[in-house]
Amino acid sequence: MRIHIISESAVQLSAMCAMLEQQFALTSELLGADIRPNDIDAVVVTADLRVIDNISALKKISGKLNRIRKRIFLIDQRNRLSVVQAYALGATHVLSHSIGKAQLLAKLIDYTASDVAPGESLSGGAEAARTGAESLASMFSAVSTGAAIDIQAAKAAASRIADSIAEDGLSDWLATVRRHHEGTYQHCLLVTGIAVDFGLSLGLGKADIERLHSAAMFHDIGKAKIPLAVLDKPGRLDAGERAIIETHPAAGYDALQGNAGVSPEILDAVRHHHEYLDGSGYPDGLCAGSISDLVRVLTISDIFAALIEARHYKPAMSREQAYEIIQSMHGKLETPLVAAFREVALIR
Ligand SMILES: [Fe+2]
Ligand SMILES: [Fe+2]
Structure with missing residues (x-):
C-alpha cells in the first residue's frame, strides 16, 4: 500500500x-x-x-x-x-x-x-457521496455560525444521491458511503440513501421521494448546535449529555424554519424523526395519529442507518441484526411499514 x-x-x-x-x-x-x-x-x-x-x-x-x-x-x-x-x-x-x-x-x-483497484475512476456513487458530504459540511457550518443555509445545494445533492440509488442500488451506496465517510456526515448520507430506497420500494411518486430525500438530508442538521465533545464523545453518554443530544430535532427545526424552500412537511419531519407511535419519543411525545407517513418512513431509515454504522462506542451491526432490532421495537414503529422495510434491509 x-x-x-x-x-x-x-x-x-x-x-x-x-x-x-x-x-x-x-x-x-x-x-x-x-x-x-x-x-x-x-x-x-x-x-x-x-x-x-x-x-x-x-x-x-x-x-x-x-x-x-x-x-x-x-x-x-x-x-x-x-x-x-x-x-x-x-x-x-x-x-x-x-x-x-x-x-x-x-x-x-x-x-x-476494502478499496478497489487504484487508477479506477470515481463511481457515480462516490461522486454523489462527495457532493453530499460537502453540502452537509457547509450546512452544519452555517447552522453553527448562524449563516444562511444553502437549501438548494442540499436538495440538489440529495437528488444526486437519489439518482445514484435508482441506478446502482442500495448495497452499492452503503458500501461507498461507509468506505469514504464517517461520523455525522456518513450518518446523514446513509439515511438519505436508505430513505430513498425505502420510498422506491414502497412505490412512492416523484414528489414524495423528493420530500423524503430532502427531509433525510436535513433531519440531523440540529446536531450542528451540539458541542462536539458530546456529539463525538468516545463512550456512552450520561443522562445530562443525552438530554443535550435530544435537543437536536427542535434545534434543526428552528434553524430551518422560515427558509424558503423548506416545506412544512420537511420541517415536521426534521422536528419529529425521533417520535414513536406509542408516545415515548422526543421532543414532543407525539402519538400515532400525529405522526405523518413521511416521518414514519424517515424514522425507520434513521434507526437502521444508526445501527449499521460503526460508532466510537460500538461496532457496525450487520443488516440482518439491525433489521431484527427494528422488528423488536413493538408499538413504536408502524408494523406494516416495518414488514415492507424487510426487502430494503435485507435484499435490495
Ligand atoms: Fe436525529
Ligand atoms: Fe439521524
Missing part, C-alpha cells in the same frame, strides 16, 4: 513520515510542490485550513489529489469551517490532527482494505 503525505511544514512532514514509515511505502512533499498521483493508494494532508495560502496551494493540486481514492485530511476538527473546507477540497475522510499513531494506522488500514 502506497501512502503519500503532504504537509505545510517540514517538521510535521518528518513527524508523519516517522509515524508511518514502518507500515507503508511512503512518498512525501511540502505543500506547494506538484504531485504525481500515479500508484498512490491514499494521501494524508496535514495543514491548517484557516490559512488562505494553504487553501490556495491545495486548490492548485486538487485535480490531481482527487484522482487518489483515499484523501485523508488531518485538521483541527473543533473548527467547523476547517471541516467544511476539507470536504470542499475533496477530502474523503476528515480526522483530528491530534489523532494517535495507533488510531491513524487503524484508520489507514481500514480505509484501504
Whole structure:
C-alpha cells in the first residue's frame, strides 16, 4: 500500500513520515510542490485550513489529489469551517490532527482494505457521496455560525444521491458511503440513501421521494448546535449529555424554519424523526395519529442507518441484526411499514 503525505511544514512532514514509515511505502512533499498521483493508494494532508495560502496551494493540486481514492485530511476538527473546507477540497475522510499513531494506522488500514483497484475512476456513487458530504459540511457550518443555509445545494445533492440509488442500488451506496465517510456526515448520507430506497420500494411518486430525500438530508442538521465533545464523545453518554443530544430535532427545526424552500412537511419531519407511535419519543411525545407517513418512513431509515454504522462506542451491526432490532421495537414503529422495510434491509 502506497501512502503519500503532504504537509505545510517540514517538521510535521518528518513527524508523519516517522509515524508511518514502518507500515507503508511512503512518498512525501511540502505543500506547494506538484504531485504525481500515479500508484498512490491514499494521501494524508496535514495543514491548517484557516490559512488562505494553504487553501490556495491545495486548490492548485486538487485535480490531481482527487484522482487518489483515499484523501485523508488531518485538521483541527473543533473548527467547523476547517471541516467544511476539507470536504470542499475533496477530502474523503476528515480526522483530528491530534489523532494517535495507533488510531491513524487503524484508520489507514481500514480505509484501504476494502478499496478497489487504484487508477479506477470515481463511481457515480462516490461522486454523489462527495457532493453530499460537502453540502452537509457547509450546512452544519452555517447552522453553527448562524449563516444562511444553502437549501438548494442540499436538495440538489440529495437528488444526486437519489439518482445514484435508482441506478446502482442500495448495497452499492452503503458500501461507498461507509468506505469514504464517517461520523455525522456518513450518518446523514446513509439515511438519505436508505430513505430513498425505502420510498422506491414502497412505490412512492416523484414528489414524495423528493420530500423524503430532502427531509433525510436535513433531519440531523440540529446536531450542528451540539458541542462536539458530546456529539463525538468516545463512550456512552450520561443522562445530562443525552438530554443535550435530544435537543437536536427542535434545534434543526428552528434553524430551518422560515427558509424558503423548506416545506412544512420537511420541517415536521426534521422536528419529529425521533417520535414513536406509542408516545415515548422526543421532543414532543407525539402519538400515532400525529405522526405523518413521511416521518414514519424517515424514522425507520434513521434507526437502521444508526445501527449499521460503526460508532466510537460500538461496532457496525450487520443488516440482518439491525433489521431484527427494528422488528423488536413493538408499538413504536408502524408494523406494516416495518414488514415492507424487510426487502430494503435485507435484499435490495
Ligand atoms: Fe436525529
Ligand atoms: Fe439521524
